[in-house]
Amino acid sequence: MGDNRVVLVTSYAKGGIGYEYCKAFAEQNCHVFASDISQRMHDMLDLSSYNIETLELDVASDESVATAEGAYEINTLGQLRLVQQVVPYMASRQSGSIVNVGIVVGRVPTPWAGSNCASKAAVHAMSNTLRVELRPFGVNVVLVVPGAVRSNLGRANTDRVGNYDWKLYKEFKEAIAERARASQGGKATDATIFARHVVKKVLSPRPPKQIIFGHMTGLFAMLSWSPLWVRDHFFATRFNLKKV
DSSP: OTTOOEEEEOSOOTTSHHHHHHHHHHHTTOEEEEEEOGGGGGGGGGGGGGTOEEEEOOTTOTTTOOOOOHHHIIIIIHHHHHHHHHHHHHHHHTOOEEEEEOOGGGTSOOTTOHHHHHHHHHHHHHHHHHHHHTGGGTOEEEEEEEOBBOOHHHHHHHHHHTTOOOGGGGGGHHHHHHHHHGGGSTTSBOHHHHHHHHHHHHTSSSOOSEEEESBTHHHHHHHHTSOHHHHHHHHHHHTTOOOO
16 A cells, blocks of 8 residues: 555445545545445446445444444444544554544524534534544644535435424424425535545645534634524524424
């Protein structure tokens, strides 16, 4: 592999951001390993044309890094497990970068997505702590904070909410569906453009501590500085949370 940088991408899914990360890193002559759970390994077949190696890795399982249980298990504990595995090697070499993926709603939570917001908020806290803790060992920690990025995952979320029994919130079914569609509108950032932007920053001689990029990041930056009553009013109006 010579002096090529080695990159491990987890939670690959064809048509998603992870898929575009793999291609973008490969375009920069990195030695890329694309990993995912066994059920999605067939999606990786076309990566061979990009000179990308694939491997099965379930970040929700201690045996392969027990079944995944919810957003927190995958988004937070999965990333932490992998970090614990690679840090000793990076520290011994006094080099390397850990890139964790958060999201704008990890900073400003939105209605109808509490579990995902909470799990990503934990990723933000974990990354900001690790950045300081690993600094003495020459290991960079970069937190990627995407805005609205067009992906298959976003479209899958939109399809899933339509079949759910909302019980207490039946009257808000359309508002919930609108929340699921919010990140996949016509102005959402293309996943390929997003991935190439992130890869360029990560591979720079001095990677930034955070990479905030994508549609609606400006809006959420403003909301993060707003009083809580402003946020509450904004989201209540945006998602039709009126008194029943």
